[in-house]
Amino acid sequence: MTLFAITHVAIFTVDPRNRVIPDGTVVVEDDRIVAVGPSAEVAIPEGAKVIDGAGKHALMPGLVDSHSHSSLMRGVTENMPLMEWLPHYQLEHRALTEEDAFHSARLCYLEALKSGTTCVMDMFRFMDRCADAAGEIGLRVNLAPYVADQPGKDFFATRDENKRLIKTRHGSQQGRIQVWMGLEHLFYCSEDAYRDAVRCQQEYGVRIHTHACEQKEEEAAVLAHFGRRSIGMLDHYGLLGENTLLAHCVWLNDDEIKRLADTGTAIAHCPVSNAKLASGVARTPEMLAAGITLGIGTDGPVCNNSLDMFEEMKFASLIQKATRLDATALPADQILRMATIGGAKALGLDKDIGSIEVGKKADLVMLDLAMPNLTPHEVTNDGGNLLWNLVFAARGSNVSRVWVDGRCLIENGRSTQVDEARVLETAQQCGVSLYERCRAMSHLRVDMV
Numbered sequence: 001m002t003l004f005a006i007t008h009v010a011i012f013t014v015d016p017r018n019r020v021i022p023d024g025t026v027v028v029e030d031d032r033i034v035a036v037g038p039s040a041e042v043a044i045p046e047g048a049k050v051i052d053g054a055g056k057h058a059l060m061p062g063l064v065d066s067h068s069h070s071s072l073m074r075g076v077t078e079n080m081p082l083m084e085w086l087p088h089y090q091l092e093h094r095a096l097t098e099e100d101a102f103h104s105a106r107l108c109y110l111e112a113l114k115s116g117t118t119c120v121m122d123m124f125r126f127m128d129r130c131a132d133a134a135g136e137i138g139l140r141v142n143l144a145p146y147v148a149d150q151p152g153k154d155f156f157a158t159r160d161e162n163k164r165l166i167k168t169r170h171g172s173q174q175g176r177i178q179v180w181m182g183l184e185h186l187f188y189c190s191e192d193a194y195r196d197a198v199r200c201q202q203e204y205g206v207r208i209h210t211h212a213c214e215q216k217e218e219e220a221a222v223l224a225h226f227g228r229r230s231i232g233m234l235d236h237y238g239l240l241g242e243n244t245l246l247a248h249c250v251w252l253n254d255d256e257i258k259r260l261a262d263t264g265t266a267i268a269h270c271p272v273s274n275a276k277l278a279s280g281v282a283r284t285p286e287m288l289a290a291g292i293t294l295g296i297g298t299d300g301p302v303c304n305n306s307l308d309m310f311e312e313m314k315f316a317s318l319i320q321k322a323t324r325l326d327a328t329a330l331p332a333d334q335i336l337r338m339a340t341i342g343g344a345k346a347l348g349l350d351k352d353i354g355s356i357e358v359g360k361k362a363d364l365v366m367l368d369l370a371m372p373n374l375t376p377h378e379v380t381n382d383g384g385n386l387l388w389n390l391v392f393a394a395r396g397s398n399v400s401r402v403w404v405d406g407r408c409l410i411e412n413g414r415s416t417q418v419d420e421a422r423v424l425e426t427a428q429q430c431g432v433s434l435y436e437r438c439r440a441m442s443h444l445r446v447d448m449v
């Protein structure tokens, strides 16, 4: 049995009351939190290992990256809007091998974990190998294969592969692996693929993840082709509902926001990717006001180029303040909720993760406050300056320890599970080889615009 206590830390619980405990203690037994409260009140069980924060550390729930794509491509498809960028991205998938997929996932999961992300939604290919990578790193991962069944898209994942993955991997690694029905996009998938996904959702009890309404030109093209806008089409296919997560949703109108709220459909908001690909600024304050469940996603290294959710949180707030000329838009507490419990709810995992509460899984992140960017820190019951600095000053490099399911996976900022140097070296070799193969295939690029 694992039994340990983390003492004298500033705890940001993100519980329903948003409780902050300036000098707190958490007790973990096996994979669950069994006590949380002020250090003066929480009894340390006999035999528990004690990790003393000594008033110089903060503890928060693990961050949830609610939309990502593992990849070795980073900084190689730059300076392009979405429609110009997509054909380049497709080349990666034409060239990608199973081994590339494994090394992509292992590298990305390591980067995520080291920067305080404990749960990722990954849409990628050869996802058996992504599950293997998650097993090595220890991360909690949701796998949504890139399914496409339209002509010319045979280099993506198939519906049969998706179903096989559900049968072989869903719920594996003590439940840390969740498999979803993944659908790339309206232009890549047939009506039958969407209807099949809804059937599988019911048959296997899994959830559905797809991209929607990312860019203005894309929305116009969807309307011209289908006679409906994206949300209307997905609604027509029966896809909207509490078990569906849509990535992006940048160009929603008022009616669509209401429809998503009414159906309980969740959204993964990816502000950095939306800015980088010049897609626009999602209407997150309106989405939150309507009651939509909102998580934050990085969208992966290709279109971000960072997997640091601290950076994503800061950007999610600043882009709203800047474009609305409103300094009060999306304050720190709201952003922190989106990146933790919001993401957990969007993934259907909020009963188990997303906050520090008794009974929940011990997916925890400890930050070292004795660093220039977090000094001085003053923590009060409403968070003090540290609440703001968690969102606007902290970075992944402040993360000292990370636990998933009560297992300490990062200690002193380093993985306890893998030889990091070896992971980087193999990813480096694999990545350069993939770049070369992509260049050799550039004649196969099919431009969309």
Ligand SMILES: [Zn+2]
Pocket: 067, 068, 069, 211, 247, 299
């Ligand atoms: Zn995406």
